[in-house]
Amino acid sequence: MTVNGQPRSATVxxxxxxxxxxxxxxGLHGVRVGCAQGPCGSCTVQLDGEPVRSCLMLAAxxxxxxVRTVEGLAGPDGALHPxxxxxxxxxxxxxxxxxxxxxxxLEPLVRSDGPLSDAEARRAASANLxxxxxxxxxxxxxxxxxxxxx
Amino acid sequence: xxxxxxxxxTGATAFTADIAPNGALALVFVRSTVAHGVLKxxxxxxxxxxxxxxxxxxxxxxxxxxxxxxPCGIVTPGQRMTALPLLAxxxxxxxxxxxxxxxxxxxxxxCDGAAxxxxxxxxxxxxxxxxxxxxxxxxxxxxxxxxxxxxxxxVSGGVLDDAVAAxxxxxxxxxxxxxQAPASMEGRACAxxxxxxxxxxxxxxxxxxxxxxxxxxxxxGWPAERLRVICPAVGGSFxxxxxxxxxxxxxxxxxxxxxxxxxxAEDRRENLTSACHARESVIELELHASSDGRVLAVEGKxxxxxxxxxxxxxxxxxxxxxTMLTGPYRVAATRIAVTGVVTNKAPIGGYRGYGGxxxxxxxxxxxxxxxxxxxxxxxxxxxxxxLSADELPTAMxxxxxxxxxxxxxxxxxxxxxxxxxxxxxxxVFPGGAIGVGVAPYAMSSGVGPSEVAVAAGMEPxxxxxxxxxxxxxxxxxxxxxxxxxxxxxxxLADVAAGALGWPGERVRVIAGDxxxxxxxxxxxxxxxxAVVVASVVRRAALELGASLERVPRADWPGRSVEATLDxxxxxxxxxxxxxxxxxxxxxGTVAVRRYLALDDCGPRLQPEIVEGQLRGGIAQGIxxxxxxxxxxxADGTPLSGSFSDYLLPTAAVVPHIDFIVRETPGGVKGVGxxxxxxxxxxxxQAVDDALGRRxxxxxxxxxxxxxxxx
Numbered sequence: 001m002t003v004n005g006q007p008r009s010a011t012v013x014x015x016x017x018x019x020x021x022x023x024x025x026x027g028l029h030g031v032r033v034g035c036a037q038g039p040c041g042s043c044t045v046q047l048d049g050e051p052v053r054s055c056l057m058l059a060a061x062x063x064x065x066x067v068r069t070v071e072g073l074a075g076p077d078g079a080l081h082p083x084x085x086x087x088x089x090x091x092x093x094x095x096x097x098x099x100x101x102x103x104x105x106l107e108p109l110v111r112s113d114g115p116l117s118d119a120e121a122r123r124a125a126s127a128n129l130x131x132x133x134x135x136x137x138x139x140x141x142x143x144x145x146x147x148x149x150x
Numbered sequence: 151x152x153x154x155x156x157x158x159x160t161g162a163t164a165f166t167a168d169i170a171p172n173g174a175l176a177l178v179f180v181r182s183t184v185a186h187g188v189l190k191x192x193x194x195x196x197x198x199x200x201x202x203x204x205x206x207x208x209x210x211x212x213x214x215x216x217x218x219x220x221p222c223g224i225v226t227p228g229q230r231m232t233a234l235p236l237l238a239x240x241x242x243x244x245x246x247x248x249x250x251x252x253x254x255x256x257x258x259x260x261c262d263g264a265a266x267x268x269x270x271x272x273x274x275x276x277x278x279x280x281x282x283x284x285x286x287x288x289x290x291x292x293x294x295x296x297x298x299x300x301x302x303x304x305v306s307g308g309v310l311d312d313a314v315a316a317x318x319x320x321x322x323x324x325x326x327x328x329x330q331a332p333a334s335m336e337g338r339a340c341a342x343x344x345x346x347x348x349x350x351x352x353x354x355x356x357x358x359x360x361x362x363x364x365x366x367x368x369x370x371g372w373p374a375e376r377l378r379v380i381c382p383a384v385g386g387s388f389x390x391x392x393x394x395x396x397x398x399x400x401x402x403x404x405x406x407x408x409x410x411x412x413x414x415a416e417d418r419r420e421n422l423t424s425a426c427h428a429r430e431s432v433i434e435l436e437l438h439a440s441s442d443g444r445v446l447a448v449e450g451k452x453x454x455x456x457x458x459x460x461x462x463x464x465x466x467x468x469x470x471x472x473t474m475l476t477g478p479y480r481v482a483a484t485r486i487a488v489t490g491v492v493t494n495k496a497p498i499g500g501y502r503g504y505g506g507x508x509x510x511x512x513x514x515x516x517x518x519x520x521x522x523x524x525x526x527x528x529x530x531x532x533x534x535x536x537l538s539a540d541e542l543p544t545a546m547x548x549x550x551x552x553x554x555x556x557x558x559x560x561x562x563x564x565x566x567x568x569x570x571x572x573x574x575x576x577x578v579f580p581g582g583a584i585g586v587g588v589a590p591y592a593m594s595s596g597v598g599p600s601e602v603a604v605a606a607g608m609e610p611x612x613x614x615x616x617x618x619x620x621x622x623x624x625x626x627x628x629x630x631x632x633x634x635x636x637x638x639x640x641x642l643a644d645v646a647a648g649a650l651g652w653p654g655e656r657v658r659v660i661a662g663d664x665x666x667x668x669x670x671x672x673x674x675x676x677x678x679x680a681v682v683v684a685s686v687v688r689r690a691a692l693e694l695g696a697s698l699e700r701v702p703r704a705d706w707p708g709r710s711v712e713a714t715l716d717x718x719x720x721x722x723x724x725x726x727x728x729x730x731x732x733x734x735x736x737x738g739t740v741a742v743r744r745y746l747a748l749d750d751c752g753p754r755l756q757p758e759i760v761e762g763q764l765r766g767g768i769a770q771g772i773x774x775x776x777x778x779x780x781x782x783x784a785d786g787t788p789l790s791g792s793f794s795d796y797l798l799p800t801a802a803v804v805p806h807i808d809f810i811v812r813e814t815p816g817g818v819k820g821v822g823x824x825x826x827x828x829x830x831x832x833x834x835q836a837v838d839d840a841l842g843r844r845x846x847x848x849x850x851x852x853x854x855x856x857x858x859x860x
């Protein structure tokens with residue numbers, strides 16, 4: 001599979017989850033495992049550009065696909081992605097454990113065109129759980145980034 | 151941008167599970183699936199024989215390593231059990247209780263091993279409710295006690311008999327608060343490694359390196375010096391990770407025994423079923439008042455559902471809540487009898503506000519009952535009882551100081567705004583009814599001085615910090631307390647830089663490492679970092695700055711200052727919140743349409759951090775009011791083992807919040823817990839307002855559709 005732009009290969013047991021292979025075999029600890037049951041979304045990565053819960057996929061299912069984790073979000077020069085910068089500017093993270101999942105969940109929204117309402121951004125953000133922030137700053141970060149990018 | 155942010159945003163920051171040294175073994179606990187029974191035997195041989203399993207330990211194996219029960223942090227006089235078993239040895243008292251631990255090459259193999267452990271338990275009748283546990287013929291969880299009562303305590307102040315005698319009206323009310331989970335996004339975790347010098351380093355997802363070190367070392371049977379505890383980044387806590395857990399001591403014992411690094415990271419099911427639960431209480435209050443609605447005395451009984459055995463917190467949260475129960479109101483006397491009752495559920499601990507939110511809700515409900523009894527409105531009853539600025543400073547009948555501010559003015563301001571917000575809110579549901587609730591609150595912050603903390607069963611509350619100049623001429627701030635998302639590195643660096651008059655990049659903060667930071671008996675609880683630690687950092691930085699003025703710059707490296715502060719008091723944060731809700735009378739659904747929060751936490755050191763703390767607290771309070779409930783079946787099996795059954799508020803549930811800032815000049819008041827007080831009281835009041843049924847004598851949380859329609 002391609003991970004953050006690099007071809008990576010690993011031999012894995014059939015039962016191993018994508019999140020565990022990304023974390024333990026590839027050292028991508030930005031994949032945070034918050035529940036391993038699906039609902040929290042902290043382990044969200046992008047598979048072929050779409051957000052997926054990496055705890056609900058077997059690593060073998062990602063064979064041949066393109067995976068992007070939070071480590072692949074900043075530019076090659078280390079410059080933060082506009083959504084990352086907006087998270088910081090808006091105070092959209094506190095403990096930061098859920099943050100990579102939210103970034104990977106919401107980044108496609110920032111990439112797409114057209115107007116985005118507060119309600120749409122809120123609905124999209126409601127796919128993942130955050131226990132610290134109360135979400136408003138996350139929604140604001142998405143809207144501000146989309147405005148700036150659009 | 152906070153200092154913490156870059157690493158968290160890029161994934162570079164390491165949490166405990168990311169820290170385990172190479173070759174670390176994974177630990178998985180075997181837990182009881184029976185809520186109450188006699189543990190007849192554990193068959194470990196099949197697990198031990200599994201390829202990839204290095205060791206399996208039960209309680210006897212740990213005892214052979216010198217393990218001791220882990221001492222409780224808070225002990226009430228007369229408490230019948232004061233230390234926690236690391237692994238159950240003869241009796242199980244809740245589903246999720248740890249019985250054995252498997253160390254294996256990875257977590258998958260460790261799970262395989264755990265599945266091979268055969269557990270023989272002879273079931274006993276389960277006791278799930280406190281009333282059932284107190285019945286004369288109730289099965290006893292700890293037969294040697296002769297009762298299911300862990301401990302009793304009376305929290306009182308003022309001359310109750312005189313106040314009751316002067317009253318002409320008395321009203322009773324009952325509040326049932328559900329069992330909840332603090333549910334930080336990162337669960338509990340511990341990595342441990344034996345060093346060449348025989349010392350063990352433990353990385354623990356905890357609120358206090360020093361407290362964890364003392365408790366874990368005691369449970370391991372080690373001198374405290376053998377252990378170093380480091381807090382890496384911690385993914386939220388909210389009280390969940392205060393004190394230490396038996397699993398953390400077991401991790402250290404196994405690392406030392408095998409001479410291999412180990413890592414334990416609980417899964418969400420373990421987190422929701424065996425980490426400390428919180429809040430479950432039944433609170434009955436009787437308010438005694440004059441004919442014009444002035445409250446003279448508050449009497450009450452607080453039943454506190456301890457779980458199968460005490461957690462490190464014991465009766466702590468209920469006692470703390472009972473102490474603060476009269477809140478911002480002018481009350482002459484109070485007497486609350488707190489009873490800790492064991493039931494076949496997981497041990498109960500602390501959660502943001504530490505008993506305060508239940509107490510607040512009980513008092514607010516009682517006032518509404520009194521208002522209804524006297525034919526007064528909810529606003530008027532509060533107006534007649536709230537303290538105004540010219541009455542301060544004063545104290546609650548229990549002696550808790552109420553230092554500064556204007557409780558009445560804050561409430562009046564919020565009443566006006568809440569009315570306007572309600573008028574602006576149109577129903578969305580077909581036939582939807584709008585209701586509004588307004589509640590003041592007062593929250594003692596900072597925990598101090600030491601004699602007050604010790605009287606409440608806690609440790610002394612002093613904090614020591616050290617500031618040193620390193621070889622590059624930077625100031626390094628060593629603080630014992632660590633953060634779990636509150637941005638303390640940013641806050642404390644700014645405080646030190648400001649006091650020194652140096653740019654922020656010349657200040658570094660080292661926090662939460664028991665080897666590198668001064669000893670602190672308490673931890674990052676009760677908003678202590680802003681209230682206590684920031685004060686002592688400022689003082690130390692001023693001292694260091696003054697001392698550096700007298701020496702040439704070349705001699706700065708190595709110079710240091712240590713300062714200790716025992717807080718002279720505990721500043722009272724206060725304010726008033728309002729909720730505008732819509733109730734669907736057909737379905738019982740409640741939606742919070744508007745939320746308004748007026749908070750006075752004194753001068754705001756970091757306004758963005760303050761607002762973040764309030765916002766997050768309010769979201770948690772909304773969860774408490776409407777969604778979150780740890781449920782069990784009649785056999786004691788948890789029904790809430792995932793976030794599909796334990797519902798946290800999502801972005802779709804938490805509304806826009808209007809913040810109104812009030813800043814009483816003077817000292818900083820804490821804000822970490824302030825947000826969680828308002829939502830349950832305001833939402834419950836607003837639901838009753840919408841349904842035209844204010845003044846009901848009983849309330850049970852959360853306000854599920856079934857309860858709303860009942």
